[in-house]
Amino acid sequence: MTDTPVLWFGDVGIADVARVGGKNASLGEMLRGLAAAGVRVPDGFATTADAFRQHVSANALAAPVAEALAAFHAGAASLQETGAALRRRFLDSEIPPAIAEAIRAAYRELGRRAGRPDPAVAVRSSATAEDLPTASFAGQHESFLNVRGERALLEACRACYASLWTDRAIAYREMQGFDHGKVALSVGVQLMVHADTGASGVMFSLDTESGFPGVVSISAAWGLGETVVQGLVDPDHYLVFKAPLADPAKRPILEKACGAKARKMIYASGGSARTALVATRRAEREAFVLADEEILALARWAVAIEAHYGRPMDMEWARDGESGALFILQARPETVHGADRGGTLRSFHLKAKARPILSGAAVGEAIAAGPVRIVHDPSGIADFPDGAVLVAEATDPDWVPLMRKAAGIVTDHGGTTSHAAIVSRELGVPAVIGTGEATARLRDGQAVTLSCAEGSEGHVYDGSLPFEAREIDLAAIPATRTAMMLNIATPAAAMRWWRLPAAGVGLARMEFIISAVVKAHPVALLRFDEIEDAAAKREIRRLTRRFPDKASYFVDTLARGVARIAAPFHPRPVIVRMSDFKSNEYAHLIGGPQFEPAEENPMLGLRGASRYYSDLYREGFALECRAMLKARRELGCDNIILMIPFCRTPAEADRVLALMAENGLTRGEDGLQVYVMCEIPANVILAEAFAARFDGFSIGSNDLTQLVLGVDRDSAALRALFDERDEAVKRMIADVIRRAHACGIKVGICGEAPSNHPDFAAFLVECGIDSISLTPDGFVAAAMRVAEAEAEAG
Numbered sequence: 001m002t003d004t005p006v007l008w009f010g011d012v013g014i015a016d017v018a019r020v021g022g023k024n025a026s027l028g029e030m031l032r033g034l035a036a037a038g039v040r041v042p043d044g045f046a047t048t049a050d051a052f053r054q055h056v057s058a059n060a061l062a063a064p065v066a067e068a069l070a071a072f073h074a075g076a077a078s079l080q081e082t083g084a085a086l087r088r089r090f091l092d093s094e095i096p097p098a099i100a101e102a103i104r105a106a107y108r109e110l111g112r113r114a115g116r117p118d119p120a121v122a123v124r125s126s127a128t129a130e131d132l133p134t135a136s137f138a139g140q141h142e143s144f145l146n147v148r149g150e151r152a153l154l155e156a157c158r159a160c161y162a163s164l165w166t167d168r169a170i171a172y173r174e175m176q177g178f179d180h181g182k183v184a185l186s187v188g189v190q191l192m193v194h195a196d197t198g199a200s201g202v203m204f205s206l207d208t209e210s211g212f213p214g215v216v217s218i219s220a221a222w223g224l225g226e227t228v229v230q231g232l233v234d235p236d237h238y239l240v241f242k243a244p245l246a247d248p249a250k251r252p253i254l255e256k257a258c259g260a261k262a263r264k265m266i267y268a269s270g271g272s273a274r275t276a277l278v279a280t281r282r283a284e285r286e287a288f289v290l291a292d293e294e295i296l297a298l299a300r301w302a303v304a305i306e307a308h309y310g311r312p313m314d315m316e317w318a319r320d321g322e323s324g325a326l327f328i329l330q331a332r333p334e335t336v337h338g339a340d341r342g343g344t345l346r347s348f349h350l351k352a353k354a355r356p357i358l359s360g361a362a363v364g365e366a367i368a369a370g371p372v373r374i375v376h377d378p379s380g381i382a383d384f385p386d387g388a389v390l391v392a393e394a395t396d397p398d399w400v401p402l403m404r405k406a407a408g409i410v411t412d413h414g415g416t417t418s419h420a421a422i423v424s425r426e427l428g429v430p431a432v433i434g435t436g437e438a439t440a441r442l443r444d445g446q447a448v449t450l451s452c453a454e455g456s457e458g459h460v461y462d463g464s465l466p467f468e469a470r471e472i473d474l475a476a477i478p479a480t481r482t483a484m485m486l487n488i489a490t491p492a493a494a495m496r497w498w499r500l501p502a503a504g505v506g507l508a509r510m511e512f513i514i515s516a517v518v519k520a521h522p523v524a525l526l527r528f529d530e531i532e533d534a535a536a537k538r539e540i541r542r543l544t545r546r547f548p549d550k551a552s553y554f555v556d557t558l559a560r561g562v563a564r565i566a567a568p569f570h571p572r573p574v575i576v577r578m579s580d581f582k583s584n585e586y587a588h589l590i591g592g593p594q595f596e597p598a599e600e601n602p603m604l605g606l607r608g609a610s611r612y613y614s615d616l617y618r619e620g621f622a623l624e625c626r627a628m629l630k631a632r633r634e635l636g637c638d639n640i641i642l643m644i645p646f647c648r649t650p651a652e653a654d655r656v657l658a659l660m661a662e663n664g665l666t667r668g669e670d671g672l673q674v675y676v677m678c679e680i681p682a683n684v685i686l687a688e689a690f691a692a693r694f695d696g697f698s699i700g701s702n703d704l705t706q707l708v709l710g711v712d713r714d715s716a717a718l719r720a721l722f723d724e725r726d727e728a729v730k731r732m733i734a735d736v737i738r739r740a741h742a743c744g745i746k747v748g749i750c751g752e753a754p755s756n757h758p759d760f761a762a763f764l765v766e767c768g769i770d771s772i773s774l775t776p777d778g779f780v781a782a783a784m785r786v787a788e789a790e791a792e793a794g
Contacts, residue, residue: 005048005099006102021126027046027190033308034305037301040325041327043190044189051186052186061093069181083167100154106189122192124160141166142163144156145275146268146274164183190329198222198318199220201221203314205306205334208425209362209363209495210365210495214243214498214567217417218295218317219416220235221289224264230418231414231418233415234262234413234414235289235415237416238290241563243570243636245299254567255560263277265277297326312337346472347453348453351465352466354462360410360411360460362433364424364429367450368408369450369465370387370406371388373389373391380402387405387407391438391442392439395411403423409424410435411433432450456495472780474499477783482772483770484501484782485505491513491562497568505773506772507577509580510576510580511580514581517557517558524589525544525550525553526550533591533594551623555627563635571638571639573673575642577645579621583596583597584602595616596616603706608645608646618659625660625665626664641672641675644656644674645677645679647690675695681732684735684739691745697740699736701724708726709722747769747770754782758785761786764786
């Protein structure tokens with residue numbers, strides 16, 4: 001193929017980065033290689049890097065560029081002065097006639113192919129050092145939308161050339177160590193998708209925060225996608241589990257979060273502006289942008305694109321408002337986690353408890369503290385102190401020089417897939433995005449701590465709170481015969497720990513998920529008209545407004561919450577304990593007080609198995625069962641094992657198992673296993689009877705210790721007596737392990753004692769415990785102690 005000023009996307013591929021830049025090479029690669037997979041890419045063409053060099057030569061720009069950069073490096077000119085001077089040079093230059101005519105001819109041919117003269121096109125910069133596996137250059141150069149006509153197209157091409165010298169692009173190349181003089185720029189000219197009346201967004205083929213590769217993360221907003229990539233709106237967010245996607249019977253959407261979407265970008269009519277920001281209608285703000293089928297279609301495309309390139313990918317997509325068709329507009333390598341070799345896991349932990357003053361989406365799993373500096377314009381870099389917390393309405397790539405100096409970032413608006421969020425991750429600067437009111441609530445000089453280490457939601461705390469950072473060497477964690485598992489409290493934190501070599505999740509507490517995610521009492525949802533508390537009714541209406549009925553809200557929200565815990569560990573087992581709130585704890589849920597009894601001793605009252613078949617909660621338990629059926633069958637998390645807590649008698653076990661079967665959860669069907677908590681002396685005494693009804697035991701050492709010793713686990717006065725290492729408790733544990741094994745049943749234990757007490761870990765190993773489950777923070781210490789105990793036992 002001979003070099004010409006213009007190449008069609010269909011004539012280039014990923015091997016042509018040096019000729020047409022990373023962005024355009026990738027568009028050509030998808031057009032040529034992914035059409036068979038159904039991936040649609042709008043047609044277009046690219047000017048070549050050689051055409052750029054001819055432009056530089058014809059306008060004698062090389063010497064002024066070298067002089068300006070030399071002055072910048074010598075400290076004789078600021079970044080802003082250097083960028084402005086170089087951009088002006090390029091904007092004042094003329095595109096050589098032969099190149100200009102080639103662009104005009106290609107544009108006319110593009111119109112002929114599209115069936116309309118002067119078609120609207122997107123004109124995008126594509127540098128030869130862009131969209132590489134280690135450097136995204138996300139948003140560093142300019143793009144121009146809704147460009148019509150040959151004259152406007154040539155002006156946009158010249159402006160793209162000039163954007164090689166934006167302040168942010170210069171700073172980014174400096175940060176990445178690129179030689180400015182060796183970078184050339186190609187211009188991509190692509191048919192516009194009518195997303196102004198449709199929708200658009202960004203998609204990653206992994207979880208952007210944890211790097212978990214088993215999901216597709218999608219952001220969506222109304223109108224043109226610049227609002228998402230520039231962080232101007234709070235978009236919808238969807239998370240899709242990859243593993244079941246190939247099965248058309250599955251709909252593995254793990255999360256659907258409706259963003260505020262206060263504005264949208266549309267084509268401008270009249271005047272010189274090509275686009276305009278307008279307010280969205282209330283119906284648009286309240287609705288999800290994408291239907292489930294569209295979410296799944298995009299996710300399947302993401303999987304196909306990732307497989308084609310052989311690495312995690314960052315993609316931009318759009319939906320045409322006229323045809324409803326979906327398109328991929330860009331695809332570049334994901335640069336933060338895709339290049340991570342995964343040898344260490346850095347863990348941050350707040351050492352003090354406090355109530356957050358602001359919350360938003362977390363970017364970067366870290367904690368930072370510093371004085372607030374509110375900034376409304378990125379030009380004030382000289383006045384920004386190193387180590388301050390940058391607070392702004394929104395950030396875009398122009399803010400990169402400031403972001404490099406910041407300890408952390410807090411914004412009013414934006415999403416975790418914006419260009420600024422991508423660069424923030426590359427810089428290693430944590431950010432809390434989309435708080436809604438940071439610039440109004442915080443003040444200059446105020447000391448704050450921002451934490452992105454508590455899951456998908458980031459928090460801002462008043463003052464400088466103490467925190468610690470730990471480096472976990474994953475290669476140093478020993479292998480053990482005993483299955484080392486995790487206790488995971490909430491869906492928000494589950495993906496953080498996917499890289500730990502855990503054998504699965506030994507305990508996921510359903511009640512924690514109900515409290516954190518569902519928030520409302522299931523019976524209150526079913527008997528909504530009976531609720532007497534007006535405030536509770538208003539809040540339930542708000543929570544359930546996007547669902548066909550209130551029962552669907554509970555089932556859908558709980559199913560997705562549990563699935564978000566199960567997916568990162570698939571196909572390893574994830575043991576989900578059915579709800580084990582006490583009556584006083586259920587009463588804390590929205591609408592709960594009216595439907596809960598007042599008990600003198602809730603710890604020994606209506607809890608666990610007895611609650612499930614009681615008239616007070618039977619219909620609530622049915623919703624729990626429906627949610628677990630959805631999580632396993634529809635969402636594809638067939639690694640979920642269910643567990644029944646506080647089951648007092650074998651007859652009670654029979655009643656609960658029968659009730660589960662009535663609601664679609666039959667033990668042994670579709671591989672469903674059901675475990676029982678061993679936390680009552682009766683579970684040990686009648687071990688054989690319980691073993692005949694369940695597939696496994698999980699020792700709940702807190703309740704078992706309480707009931708064996710007759711010690712209130714919450715009593716400060718009796719704290720010294722509460723010890724799971726007491727001989728009576730240990731005899732119970734040893735006995736149930738021996739008898740369960742004789743019945744061919746596995747036994748695990750949930751709790752921190754094995755990591756806190758080496759002698760207890762050795763005792764469990766000696767007894768032949770099958771699994772030990774504990775919190776992620778204690779996992780490494782426990783694994784080491786268990787490995788030592790196994791080595792000593794031989």
